[in-house]
Amino acid sequence: MNPTIKKTELQNNKPILSVLVDNSKSIPFFKEDKSVSEFISNIQNNKELGDKFEVKKFTFGNSLQVLDSLSFKENETNISDAISSINELHKGKIAPIILLSDGNQTIGNDYEFINSKQKIYPVVFGDTIKYKDLKISQLNVNKYSYIKNKFPVEVLLNYDGNETVNSQFSIFSKGKTVFSQKVQFSPTENSKTITANLTSTKEGLQFYTATIRKIEGEKNTKNNTKSFSVEVIDEQTKVLILTSVLHPDIGALKKAIESNKQRSVEVLLIDKYKNQLNDFQLVILYQPTAQFNTVIGELKQKNSNYFLVSGANTDWNFINKQQLGFTKKAINQTENYGAIYNDGFLTFLQKDIGFNQFPPLKDKFGEVIFTKEQQLLLSQNINGVQTQQPLLATFEQNNQKSAILLGEGIWKWRAASFLNTNSFQEFDEFTGNLIQYLASNKKRNRLEINAKNIYPANSTIIISSYYTDKNYKFDDRATLEITVTNTDTKEVVKFPFSLVSNSYQVEIENLSPGNYAYKVAVNGQNIHKYGQFKITEYQVEEQFTNANHQKLDVLATKANGKLFYKNQFDYLSKLLLENKEFYTTQKSTIKEQNLIDWKWILFFVISLFTIEWFIRKYYGKI
Template identity: 70%
Template sequence: MSLFLLILLLINPSIEKIEIENEKPTLSILVDNSKSVSFFKEDKSVTDFIYKLQNNNALITKFSLNEFSFGRELQILDSLSFLENETNIAKAIIGVNELQKDKIAPIILITDGNQTIGAAYEFLNTKQPIYPIIIGDTTKYVDLKIAQLNVNKYSYIQNKFPVEVILNYEGSETVNTQFSIFSDGKTVYRENVSFSSEKKSATITANLTSTKEGLQYYTASVSNLKNEKNTKNNSKSFSVEVINEQTKVLILSSVLHPDIGALKKSIESNKQRSVAVFMIDDFKGQINDYRLVILNQVNNKFNTIISQLNETNSNYLLISGANTDWNFINKQQLGFIKKAINQTENYGAIFNDSFLTFLQENIGFNNFPPLKDKFGEVLISKEHQTLLYQNINGIQTNQPLLTTFDVNNQKSAVLFGEGIWKWRAASFLNSNSYEDFDKFTGSLVQYLASNKKRDRLEVNANTIYPANSTINISAFYTDKNYQFDARAALEIAITNTATKEVTKIPFSLVNNSYQVEIENLVSGDYSYKVEVLGLNIKSYGRFIITEYQIEEQFTNANVTKLQQLAVKTGGKVYYKNQLADVTKELLENEYFYTVQKSSVKQQNLIDWKWILFFVVALFTAEWFIRKYHGKI
């Protein structure tokens, strides 16, 4: 019997069993959890609508209900606060589509249709029909708002800087109003503007004069219209940092090159700067007359100039290329060398997000044409910060393309490649303006031309934040040798200048910088102090939190976009009081059917655990019987 059961266990006979499973369609309920819902006073109506959906027995019988809420991100619905500061409807729909891929899963979208960030949701391609439930006021009111404000962050003393403001009007009557810009309670610009049913938009360009050095705050405002419901979008604050600086730049080159003209035009786009260009053989002046010296295609003819730069601790920018004599440069002990061969290579740019020497945005560096330089490895022996890395034939490297130095109160930078004139042309093609590229060279020149001693603690923060936004502040701290120090403990103390309330928050170490996120600060004027605990090293600054609430800038629900979304996806628009209608549509729609799925499973005819138990029991009994009879 034991042997028989063992053989049966090894054979393990089985049969096929067909199992039938019914898969109900999924009904996804997407709920707008942003502040605009509470602004429209729709909190209770939304929660009541969801409660009735969740407790509708007919829907529960036909569908599997999945509930989500969304603001900036999509989340599983737990509770509704209506406190999200931003709305991304497109991201929420895309997220649900990914979760319900290859399923029958209609979507109920409960929202006012006003999106503040993200792609245009009305043009999304989705296989699932969407049924928007419109909440909020659908009445069209007269409204005038500042749709967009464009201004440079920096200006120079006694210079004029442009402020471009785009005003939008919603209404059918002809109206006259006044646009103004205020600073310190005084009107610095005023212009009358009119709108009508034909003229719905106006662009105003104001040229303001920088009269005071430092950070200056302004408020752009358009007068309220009669019977205008929402006046919070009639004003917007901005800031400009006014710099008192006169800069003379010298460009010395060993060859004629288009880079020279591009740099001269770009630098002189700021009227506070002038550029003098000389061939190295023709220069007879003194470098002390200039705040910055640009060395293009250095060779042994630059020996005297480089010696003067080192003796006077003058700041410089070195640009290398196909005509650069790297054997000469390597002997100058500048803190960097290049093991170059007599062959050129094209180097693309990779933007470094962690660059903290000065504030620089990515203006499309990764897509700019490559620069040309002699091929070889770059070795740097002194402290540096790299803004751009080299990309060689699509391969990203850790080799610098543009790097900066600040050692012994001498600032310098090296661009390892010629052809920067192509960058200026490419920037113009991308934006139809040289402004982005000129701001880049302006930031680089401003840094290099400044004789200010580098601080061991550098703090990056904006000057204006919208209400209820997350405030991100980063700091870079170095030791006495100006090497990044990850051992320090940094703390920020934020003071509300009106209430004198102080909030202290420690920084967190993230990669090679210290960062802090601050939330829930009320609107107002703030000053801050960043301190390295245990050391007398501090940095001060200020910022303003405006009363601008982006979720409160809408006067009514966006019915048009929601209707477009419903039509494109095969759904239908309903309103909050049409629960019975939307329920009837979902229940009677034959497209939403239960899918019957069959699966074939192998089922064992025997239970191996019991068989194994009997085998062990029989062998044990046989052993005792044989032992008893003396057979063992």
């Protein structure tokens, strides 16, 4: 027998008071860092608030963090993410939120429309007076241009103010003015779009600076300037599509390839082809038949690159005789093939854009056999069954590059990609990556670098590299190092790369604005790559002229809270203390406890027996 008793324990749970502190650079830019620290100190030292609430303090920039110390060095502000994270963290609890911020968000969803289940009390820090301000809101330019060609630069200018003002917009390159235009703004005409057509005069990466001249009384001039870059290339890539049939795939491929302005596409029916191979860097063979005999002979003779797309009208008996490195035992029956992404694909960098969700492609049924080394980007999925059969594969042999897509209907992929992302960009980039690889006659490099041309000031510079062994397989045994040189001051710094998944990455911080050249080298190997980038003085957190108290007020109203200013701590604390919705809850817990604890009784009994045994042994009773 082991009788039990029940014991009820009561636990008091205070409401939680979450204090969210904007830790971005815009706070010291408005000279409010001391005011924020004093406000937090007032909350922490208020005994009545501490008695009523369990106070928890957090900071946020691009993400939410528990408050350890304030640095005000975050390069981005995401108010929406901070509020959403706190709502999720304190789900089902009474947890009002105090938000200390200037209300200027630089990334994330618009916090004005967030649905918060907790009451929010924003406290405004920063100047609420509206000053006259001219700024470059947006700048659009193509990444590439061709030498001696004109390329457009579209700039959106905005004005805040109550007077009519005159200014001048200019674009500079290497200290010289390459474009200039006078502009006038008024309270009613406060936005202008300017298009400048610049001429590419020199091959390579070219940097430009766009600026709008300061007007009288303008407080913030850091948003008057933006830098951009254009890579000038010597010639355009020309692609020829030879087809035996008219098909929607032709139009989809043409649009996807020509979405990059450095590429042009010409479409010809195979019976119109007349030995034009030398005019193109790449030939796409769409559903080849015996009529393609001449052009395939030319491709083999000249070792030219090609991309073969098969389908229901493809003559596989003809292709199998061409010794292209693959054959197919096709029957006169079609099958639908879904796509499976291969994350071990090494030929070029290509992310998964949702290939497995795309509609299936149609091709003749049969087994594909390779007679030369290949890399699979996509394999076949037949009615939900994953196979090792290829859907999209690439080849590289004797400096000839080729690829095969085993199925027609790729136009459906482009449409599906648009439905998923509301843009053709992902599909067009995928097609562009494939075309760029196939159209290049350069020997494949064992070391590839991925870096931007322009970085904003005080941002983290992330550079990734991809290194392979002699068989062009990713090599995770290497040691990579980057040497960065400031071309103005000649200051040199070195950083090692870290292995991250299937690539090497380095994060560089605290570089001052200026022009930089870099060299990435593989230790112990005579393999290296060069590049350059620019760090601008543009800081997104310093693009605002005043605190956005209007949006904070909308947020407070929608969340059933109230807006406060930095000098209203007493008013805020009084409201929180008197609000009867913020109350302490009691939670009762019933525990059952045994009257007899058998573990201790067992230990006691064993101890007695042990003592008795030693006593008997001592006196010779055993």
